[in-house]
Amino acid sequence: MPLNQNLVRQLVPSRAFEWHSSLDSTMRIAAERALAGAETGFFVGADEQTAGQGRLGRSWHSEPDTGLYFSIILRPAVPALTLALGLAAVEAIRVITHIDCDLRWPNDVLVGDRKVAGILTQVHGGAAVAGIGINVNQQQFPPDLASIATSLRLISGHDHPREALLIALLDDIDMHVDILTRQGHGAIFDLYTHASTYVSGRRVTVDLPEGPVTGTTAGLTEAGYLRLRRDDGREVIIVAGGVRPCS
Ligand code: BTN
Numbered sequence: 001m002p003l004n005q006n007l008v009r010q011l012v013p014s015r016a017f018e019w020h021s022s023l024d025s026t027m028r029i030a031a032e033r034a035l036a037g038a039e040t041g042f043f044v045g046a047d048e049q050t051a052g053q054g055r056l057g058r059s060w061h062s063e064p065d066t067g068l069y070f071s072i073i074l075r076p077a078v079p080a081l082t083l084a085l086g087l088a089a090v091e092a093i094r095v096i097t098h099i100d101c102d103l104r105w106p107n108d109v110l111v112g113d114r115k116v117a118g119i120l121t122q123v124h125g126g127a128a129v130a131g132i133g134i135n136v137n138q139q140q141f142p143p144d145l146a147s148i149a150t151s152l153r154l155i156s157g158h159d160h161p162r163e164a165l166l167i168a169l170l171d172d173i174d175m176h177v178d179i180l181t182r183q184g185h186g187a188i189f190d191l192y193t194h195a196s197t198y199v200s201g202r203r204v205t206v207d208l209p210e211g212p213v214t215g216t217t218a219g220l221t222e223a224g225y226l227r228l229r230r231d232d233g234r235e236v237i238i239v240a241g242g243v244r245p246c247s
Contacts, residue, residue: 001065002047007163012170017043022064024051027122027131030071034124038073041174045070045166052133055120056242060133061145068134068162068169074177077128080185080224081177082107082121083192085130088172089117090195093134095172096165097152103196105217105226105243109134113245114150132169136162189220199226203246206238214246 005019016039023029023046030044049069052060062069074081086107093101093109093116101117102110109117117134135141135151137159152160180188193199202217206228215230226238 003045003065003166004163008166011163011167015041015043015170017045017070020044020046022046022048022050025049025053025131026069026071027053027120027129030073030129030131031122031124034073034127034129037125038127040073040075040127041170043070043072043170053120053131054118054133056240060118060120060131061142061149062133063138066135066137066139066151068132068136068166070166071129071131072170072173074128074130074173075126076181077123077126078180078185080180080188081128081130082119083224084176084180084188085119085121085132085173087188087191087195088169088176089119089132089134091172091176092165092169093117093152096168097156097160099152099155102198103192104198105196105220105238106224106240111150111155114148116150116152116155134165134169136160136165185224186222189224192224193220198243204228204243205246206236207242207244208236208238 026044026046046069048064049062052062054060086103089109090101093099104110107119108115120131122129137153138151141149200217200219205212205214215228218227218229228236228238
């Protein structure tokens, strides 16, 4: 079923947004709106994306009417925002579904070792455009994703209302942006360190441009990057890139 836009408008009357039945990607329209000066908190959502974008040039599987796909315009466009959004997603999922998620740096939302949500942050016209995709009611995934993705429905065994999840998430985004603005990025890094099992003491492999590196995670830097202690004792700072459990 398509998202009940009227219900969302009734429950968050002060929030400006547009909702489409189908788009190539909500990132494209939200970037246009950001360049045109759209207000902070404005979002663009769709029931289906035909060319959903993921991080690192990947695509985002966007089955119609099952997942939550939207891009929100936020200011300030600071690096810590992406970690703040991961925290917001974990909190909204917990409140609405009672499912506890983990965060794999920087912002993969996981249940066990499977991805249930992802966040893609871009900067357009000085504003952050943050795209959030949550696998809500999917009953299956294509073969290439079946072993690495899951949905809230597959975990709990029943459907979850996308409207309630969206409204909770908007609230949690506002709350975490507020923490970032008032208390600074250190407060977000502290919350993130507590919420993620990946920040410290985790054996991982990271795909860097020069090849994969394996080691043990050793906390966040002051800028929110991930410290990795390589097996030869040297420390590498991971600025971006695919972190995966060590096989
Ligand atoms: C990731 O690779 O983990 C990030 C996935 C981000 C997907 C969302 S869905 C809504 C928005 N529109 C897109 O095309 N991508 C983001």
